[in-house]
Amino acid sequence: MGTITIDGRKVEFTDEKNVLSIIRKAGIDIPTLCYHSELSTFGACRLCTVEDDRGRMFASCSEEPRDGMVIRTNTAKLRKYRKMIVELLLAAHCRDCTTCEKSGDCNLQILAHRFGIMDVRFKNYKEPMPLDFSSPSIVRDPNKCILCGNCVRVCSELQGVGALGFAHRGSEAMVMPAFNKEISETECVNCGQCRVFCPTGAISIRHNRGEVWDALYDPNVRVIAQVAPAVRVAVGEAFGLPKGKSVMGKIVSVLHRMGFDEVYDTTFSADLTIMEESSEFLNRVQNGGKLPLLTSCCPAWVKFVGDQFPEFEDNVSTCRSPQGMMSAVVKEYFRDPQNNKENKKTVVVSVMPCTAKKMEAKRANSFTEGEQDTDFVLTTSELIDMIKTTGIDFAELEPEASDIPFGFGSGGGVIFGVTGGVTEAVIRRLVPGHDTATLDSIAECGVRQDGFIREFTIPYNGMDVNICVVSGLANARMVMEQVKSGEKQYHLIEVMACRRGCVMGGGQPRLANDRTKSARTEGIYRADGVSVVKKCDENPTILSLYDGFLKGKEHKLLHNEKFCSS
Numbered sequence: 001m002g003t004i005t006i007d008g009r010k011v012e013f014t015d016e017k018n019v020l021s022i023i024r025k026a027g028i029d030i031p032t033l034c035y036h037s038e039l040s041t042f043g044a045c046r047l048c049t050v051e052d053d054r055g056r057m058f059a060s061c062s063e064e065p066r067d068g069m070v071i072r073t074n075t076a077k078l079r080k081y082r083k084m085i086v087e088l089l090l091a092a093h094c095r096d097c098t099t100c101e102k103s104g105d106c107n108l109q110i111l112a113h114r115f116g117i118m119d120v121r122f123k124n125y126k127e128p129m130p131l132d133f134s135s136p137s138i139v140r141d142p143n144k145c146i147l148c149g150n151c152v153r154v155c156s157e158l159q160g161v162g163a164l165g166f167a168h169r170g171s172e173a174m175v176m177p178a179f180n181k182e183i184s185e186t187e188c189v190n191c192g193q194c195r196v197f198c199p200t201g202a203i204s205i206r207h208n209r210g211e212v213w214d215a216l217y218d219p220n221v222r223v224i225a226q227v228a229p230a231v232r233v234a235v236g237e238a239f240g241l242p243k244g245k246s247v248m249g250k251i252v253s254v255l256h257r258m259g260f261d262e263v264y265d266t267t268f269s270a271d272l273t274i275m276e277e278s279s280e281f282l283n284r285v286q287n288g289g290k291l292p293l294l295t296s297c298c299p300a301w302v303k304f305v306g307d308q309f310p311e312f313e314d315n316v317s318t319c320r321s322p323q324g325m326m327s328a329v330v331k332e333y334f335r336d337p338q339n340n341k342e343n344k345k346t347v348v349v350s351v352m353p354c355t356a357k358k359m360e361a362k363r364a365n366s367f368t369e370g371e372q373d374t375d376f377v378l379t380t381s382e383l384i385d386m387i388k389t390t391g392i393d394f395a396e397l398e399p400e401a402s403d404i405p406f407g408f409g410s411g412g413g414v415i416f417g418v419t420g421g422v423t424e425a426v427i428r429r430l431v432p433g434h435d436t437a438t439l440d441s442i443a444e445c446g447v448r449q450d451g452f453i454r455e456f457t458i459p460y461n462g463m464d465v466n467i468c469v470v471s472g473l474a475n476a477r478m479v480m481e482q483v484k485s486g487e488k489q490y491h492l493i494e495v496m497a498c499r500r501g502c503v504m505g506g507g508q509p510r511l512a513n514d515r516t517k518s519a520r521t522e523g524i525y526r527a528d529g530v531s532v533v534k535k536c537d538e539n540p541t542i543l544s545l546y547d548g549f550l551k552g553k554e555h556k557l558l559h560n561e562k563f564c565s566s
Contacts, residue, residue, distance in 0.1 A: 192506015244519030249399020267409025306565025379507025
């Protein structure tokens with residue numbers, strides 16, 4: 001333990017890795033653009049510079065704390081220095097803020113207001129660069145890049161992909177894929193984490209709001225929405241509701257008022273996924289199939305396997321994701337003239353926490369008999385923007401129930417929103433009983449433990465089942481290398497591309513601190529806790545579907561014919 005004097009106040013520290021974290025611990029919001037606690041220290045923006053008692057200025061993000069240090073965070077010299085940095089960044093920055101996708105959510109814009117910058121004295125001599133629209137999930141705008149390096153580091157350090165890097169030097173420096181390729185020509189997995197960490201509008205979501213509005217305004221189209229579990233614990237925070245609060249009822253209500261004909265809950269098709277995936281798992285174990293079984297719910301992970309570990313393609317579950325299953329089932333349901341007496345075209349819109357779902361919707365095996373099952377994917381952030389467009393007071397809406405027949409899911413379907421949720425739902429399906437003690441023992445088996453790599457073993461029918469739950473693709477790479485070398489042996493591996501799972505997906509509201517991350521996870525578990533049905537095989541609507549409409553169509557609607565990553 002040591003003590004640092006910050007602006008005349010003594011602050012104790014223990015294991016903080018830099019002076020910046022101690023300053024923030026003291027309740028001082030020192031500005032940064034390139035610093036993030038989950039990434040390596042880069043020290044590019046210099047906005048976190050402070051001054052010590054000898055007049056020395058240094059970047060607090062890269063300075064190790066020492067006992068007895070005396071620093072100041074707010075002096076005339078520092079204010080002038082920081083203001084100049086922001087002005088220079090703005091000078092080399094596209095300033096079409098009124099039409100920018102990130103306006104109001106841009107760190108550079110926020111800092112310009114904070115330092116009272118009403119005019120930029122310097123001319124922008126940079127030639128405009130073309131935008132990259134090649135990805136179905138994100139848009140790259142080099143004209144808004146401030147060279148903070150966040151996207152480069154998150155892609156390399158957290159996701160282990162390395163689709164982006166720095167090119168050239170000095171004033172010519174820029175961030176781009178190797179050889180200035182379009183992002184779609186790289187091994188980008190469409191996870192959107194670069195967008196989450198980007199402080200400006202240099203990387204944004206490729207939105208589908210316009211197409212969805214067009215469908216809603218067309219009287220000859222039936223527009224169906226499906227809403228993923230993680231969405232319900234993130235939308236509310238944009239409208240002043242407590243972080244992590246489940247607002248599924250309000251989402252259903254606002255979607256109905258926006259013009260959606262039916263609103264279904266993706267927890268329903270998550271139950272379908274577990275019914276099929278648990279059966280596939282048992283079949284592989286009992287009949288010598290390829291193990292470990294790799295989950296297939298996360299499209300970014302599936303693309304990662306295809307790009308980085310093609311020898312494991314046959315290990316990936318043949319099950320479609322919950323999005324894919326729901327869309328295929330809904331389209332098939334409304335092909336029946338009895339269910340489509342108005343003879344309307346059916347358009348399925350999925351509301352997802354994930355940018356990679358946009359890629360998945362266009363994937364070859366996301367089509368049934370030549371028809372695209374999911375027509376449009378809206379991220380949580382896009383839904384929030386659409387709600388704001390309507391002017392509806394979301395916080396005051398009365399909750400409504402999801403529509404039948406695909407609006408009811410179990411608690412096991414809800415927990416798909418967090419890392420480990422798929423595995424926990426599979427275990428619930430395999431283990432008999434649904435009493436509190438049984439469910440508690442499943443939750444405590446290791447599936448909910450801390451960490452981005454969770455390993456545990458459960459007994460099942462006289463054998464020990466080795467399971468690994470991973471979030472973050474760099475961690476997944478580490479696990480797969482160990483499996484490839486024979487160092488590790490598992491029966492089941494669940495991977496979510498985004499660390500902490502879908503609650504922190506690339507399409508969720510961007511500015512999320514540790515408290516928000518925890519609140520979203522806790523919100524998912526609370527929603528599971530109040531669910532009447534906990535297991536997919538006890539969901540009466542699932543059982544009736546198998547006994548009726550779905551009979552004989554299980555493989556066609558719920559499984560992929562062959563592996564396809566993009």
